[in-house]
Amino acid sequence: MLDNYLPRRTKMKYVLLIYHGPNPTLPGSDRWNALPPAEQKAIYADYAEVNKMAGNDPGLPLGLPEAARTVQVLDGKTHVKNGTYLPESVAGYTVFEADSIEGAIKLAARIPAVRLGGAVEIRPAEKYR
Numbered sequence: 664m665l666d667n668y669l670p671r672r673t674k675m676k677y678v679l680l681i682y683h684g685p686n687p688t689l690p691g692s693d694r695w696n697a698l699p700p701a702e703q704k705a706i707y708a709d710y711a712e713v714n715k716m717a718g719n720d721p722g723l724p725l726g727l728p729e730a731a732r733t734v735q736v737l738d739g740k741t742h743v744k745n746g747t748y749l750p751e752s753v754a755g756y757t758v759f760e761a762d763s764i765e766g767a768i769k770l771a772a773r774i775p776a777v778r779l780g781g782a783v784e785i786r787p788a789e790k791y792r
Contacts, residue, residue, distance in 0.1 A: 674718070674760045674761060674762055675760070675761060675762075675763070675764075675787055675788075676758055676759070676760050676787070676788035677758070677759050677760075677761060677764065677767040677785050677786065677787055677788060678756060678757075678758055678785070678786050678787075678788050679756060679757045679758075679759060679767065679770065679771055679774070679783050679784070679785050680753050680756050680783065680784040680785075680786070681753065681754045681755040681756060681757070681774055681776050681781065681783050682751055682752070682753060682754055682776065682781045682782045682783070682784070683754040683776050683779070683780070683781040684751065684776070684779070684780035684781040684782065685750070685751055685780070686780060687754065687779075687780075687781070688706075688779045688780070689727075690703075706775045706779075709773065709774075709775045710774075710775055712773070713757075713770065713773050713774055714757075716759075716770060718759055718760040718761055718766075719757055719758075719759050719760075719770065720757065720758040720759070720760075721755075721757045722755060722756040722757055722758070724755065725753065725754065725755050725756075728746060728747045728752040729745075729746065731745075731746055731747045731752065732744070732745060732746075733745075733746065733747060733748045754776060754781065757770075758788065764785065764787070767785045768785065771783035771785055
């Protein structure tokens, strides 16, 4: 009965945007091929562990930046550019539900891209009215 009078903590959803950096370590790249097979296996295992973490909802796999198309409307005319909008493109994303941003930061630090020259940008998911 006392539980009804205690304030409830609500979890917040955070969107983590994953960047591989300017020289990504992608399977098939020279940087990837230079890694020992054990390190390649560890990277896959680390991503698998992150994807299985409670509260984590991994996004769909994104295609390579070369396959991207960027659309803008300038002066009423639609322009389409091959490639990404920014030179350093988003490599993937995940949505993580946590008690605080500190939990999202801990998850971000476990994503292999951050130790391989990339970064993770964290934003709270918001509902706009």
